[in-house]
Amino acid sequence: MHRDAARLVRERIADNHPAAVKTALRLKASELIHDGTSPEIVAEALDRWSVKSGVGPGILPSLVSDVLKDRSGSGAxxxxxxxxxxxxxxxxxxxxxxxxxxxxxxxx
Incomplete structure (x- = not known):
């Protein structure tokens, strides 16, 4: 697991979430960072995840894509x-x- 992923989840996700959810988020964040996504982008995706209801950790890569689209202006x-x-x-x-x-x- 990538060190930044664990730190980001610890900093960005509230303690009241189940341990299994935080572990899944750490794993997804680690995969994304390992594949070349900057920790800053993953951090923003985690922020977006934390305010969405009814979604699981598996949506994190899609949220990263949304952040990238928004930042590039191609999110139209x-x-x-x-x-x-x-x-x-x-x-x-x-x-x-x-x-x-x-x-x-x-x-x-």
Whole structure:
């Protein structure tokens, strides 16, 4: 187990969590650090884990990915087909509204 992983869990996770959960978090954190994730990123992921309810230690790698996305600015959600379609209709509606306003402005 990586020394930083044990320290991070000790510093970031409240004592009232079951020992088995803290052990699992230490193991996950150790794997992540061993694979090249900086302890700073793992620390932020542990902070996020500690405020989420209904999730287990296994989510830690996903939280690391979220931290990395947020830090790189690529955390923006992809635009799906429904959003693209809605945006298209909005553009049509806005264009029609402008046309209507322009007609009113010139007295037609």
């Amino acid at each position: 959600r992809a635009v799906g087909a429904a959003t693209t379609k809605a945006n298209g209709w909005l553009e049509i509606a806005n264009a029609a509204a402008l046309t209507h306003d322009d007609q009113k402005a010139i007295g037609q």
